Amino acid sequence: AVVSTQSTGTMEATACLHPDLIDKIKETSTSDKESDGASIREITGTIVLNSVALHCIKRDLNKAKRVLVQHLSTLKEGEAPSLQANMLLVYIELRQGNTKNALRILKQQQEN
Numbered sequence: 001a002v003v004s005t006q007s008t009g010t011m012e013a014t015a016c017l018h019p020d021l022i023d024k025i026k027e028t029s030t031s032d033k034e035s036d037g038a039s040i041r042e043i044t045g046t047i048v049l050n051s052v053a054l055h056c057i058k059r060d061l062n063k064a065k066r067v068l069v070q071h072l073s074t075l076k077e078g079e080a081p082s083l084q085a086n087m088l089l090v091y092i093e094l095r096q097g098n099t100k101n102a103l104r105i106l107k108q109q110q111e112n
Contacts, residue, residue: 045071045082045085048067048068048071049068049071049082049084049085049088051067052064052067052068052071052088053088055067056088056091056092056095061092061095061096064088064092065089065092065096068085068088068089068092071085072085072089080112083109086105086106086108086109089105090102090105090106093105
């Protein structure tokens with residue numbers, strides 16, 4: 001049971017998960033005492049990044065980039081992307097021949 005308010009990338013990533021696992025993730029996140037929902041955001045972020053990595057393995061770089069960029073657009077203002085997200089984006093950019101963009105991302109990561 002995927003919540004309809006989730007992003008498309010998260011829905012894509014969770015579509016292949018067993019419903020019991022999704023329920024377990026939801027239980028874990030609702031039992032957490034953090035009021036800002038950081039725990040569920042971390043879990044869904046991990047799922048999305050795993051989905052992006054899977055698309056990279058399948059050499060579907062366009063889909064990987066689309067899902068990753070969509071995930072990055074959900075970050076709160078001022079929130080820096082995770083190292084894993086940046087490294088996936090660098091990998092995709094390099095594989096697509098965009099070395100300037102990859103270098104720019106690495107420089108931004110170094111500044112953070």
